[in-house]
Structure formats: C-alpha cells, structure tokens
Amino acid sequence: xxxxxxxxxxxxxxxxxxxxxxxxxxxxxxxxxxxxxxxxxxxxxxxxxxxxxxxxxxxxxxxxxxxxxxxxxxxxxxxxxxxxxxxxxxxxxxxxxxxxxxxxxxxxxxxxxxxxxxxxxxxxxxxxxxxxxxxxxxxxxxxxxxxxxxxxxxxxxxxxxxxxxxxxxxxxxxxxxxxxxxxxxxxxxxxxxxxxxxxxxxxxxxxxxxxxxx
Numbered sequence: 418x419x420x421x422x423x424x425x426x427x428x429x430x431x432x433x434x435x436x437x438x439x440x441x442x443x444x445x446x447x448x449x450x451x452x453x454x455x456x457x458x459x460x461x462x463x464x465x466x467x468x469x470x471x472x473x474x475x476x477x478x479x480x481x482x483x484x485x486x487x488x489x490x491x492x493x494x495x496x497x498x499x500x501x502x503x504x505x506x507x508x509x510x511x512x513x514x515x516x517x518x519x520x521x522x523x524x525x526x527x528x529x530x531x532x533x534x535x536x537x538x539x540x541x542x543x544x545x546x547x548x549x550x551x552x553x554x555x556x557x558x559x560x561x562x563x564x565x566x567x568x569x570x571x572x573x574x575x576x577x578x579x580x581x582x583x584x585x586x587x588x589x590x591x592x593x594x595x596x597x598x599x600x601x602x603x604x605x606x607x608x609x610x611x612x613x614x615x616x617x618x619x620x621x622x623x624x625x626x627x628x629x630x631x
Contacts, residue, residue, distance in 0.1 A: 456485060460492065472499050490520035494529070501533055509533050524554035528563070535567050543567045558587045562594055569601055577601045592622035599631060 463478030476499050482492040497512030513530040517523065531546035547564035550557055565580035581598040585591065599614030611631070618628040 456482065456489070459485070460489075463492070464495065467495060467499065472502065475499060488519050490516045490523060490526070493519070494523065494526045497526075498529055501529065506533055506537060522553050524550040524557050524560065527553070528557060528560040531560070531567075532563060535563065535570075540567050540571050544571070556587045558584055558591070561587060562591070562597070565594075565597060565601070569597070569604070572604075574601050574604045578605065590621055592618040592625050592628070595621070596625065596628045596631075599628070603631070 459478065459482050463475050463482060466478055467475035476496065479492045479496045479499070482489050483496075486492075493512050494516035497509045497516060500506075500509035500512060510530065510533055513526055513533070516526045517530060520526065527546045527550035531543040531550065534540075534546060535543035544564065544567050547560045547567065550560040551564070554560075561580055561584035565577045565584060568574075568577035568580060578598065578601045581594055581601060584594045585598065588594065595614045595618035599611040599618065602608075602611035602614060615628040615631050618625050622628075
C-alpha cells in the first residue's frame, strides 16, 4: 500500500469531520496554559508522520486518536494500512473490517481491504471489495488499477483491459497503468497495441525497466 494511498485515505471527509462527542466542551477543562489538540489536528499530525514513513510514531498517534474516540473509522483504517505495510495481514484485515463496519461508505477502506485479499490470493473477495470501493467513488484510481491487476490474475483479460482504460482516464500520467495495460494487450495477442502502451509508459518514466524489457 503506497504512501499516496495513505494521503488519499487521510483526505476522506470523515477524517476531518468532528462528531457531536468531539465538539462538546469537556466537563474537565485542561489546566491553564495547556495546549488543546482537536481530533482533526491529532489525525492530521498522525497522517503527516505516516506519509513521512515514520510508522512507529504514526501508530502511536493513531492510537492516541482512538484513546479519545475508540470507534474513529479513519484511525482504525490507517492503523490497518500500517499493519499491511508491515506485512501483518491478519491484523490489517481486522482493523480494516472494524473501520468498514463503522463507516461502510469509505471507498479507501474497501480498496485497502481488497489489496490485502488480493495479496493473499483471494481474488474473488478482492474484486468484490474493489467494486464496493468504486460504487462509492467511481473515479478512485487505486481501486480501478488494482481491480485490473486482479482481473488479469483471474485471466479475465477483456475486463482487466477495461479497468485499466478507466484508470487511465482518471490518471493519464500513470506509467504503471500504461505498463499493465500493455501486459493485458499482450495477453490478448494485441501486440502492436501493447508496444504502444509500453512506449507511453516509457515516455512518462524513461527508466521503467519492465516496460523496456517488453
């Protein structure tokens, strides 16, 4: 799961939405001179650490958010992302499942859950969850692209090609999407189209070794 995916998840509306509980004045005000950190500020700090690759600090910061609000969906979701980045699939699935139960409309949580299912070879489960993500957010590039990767692994090449095409309509400068489109075109025997896709990938990323080798 990429750092860009973390940024995308952190930008979901619920990440910066304060609940009624968050916005109520505390019955125990902080001591004079103490700095009060709001829930959105705490989450922003946590995601900044996460995007900087400071996973241990980010984990502590997300847990601090959960200490304030144990059912905060974005903190649970992003803790699940950290677990996935560390290769802790079982923990990641648990955290993402909890986040999805609380906020079933989060496209990024569905997409990240699908990423883990795909990594475990559970392609049908992955595909269903990419589709859930796209039902909530049809232009979510990560879900469109990884859905294509999943469909190719399932040898559903025409559907995979359509998913990569949709991904490229969202992000036309993605070298990896052009490369994966080329692989599917090659699978389908469309060799000239595949060469054109590899060339487009190389035009964006000249050092893309995989594209040069195809």
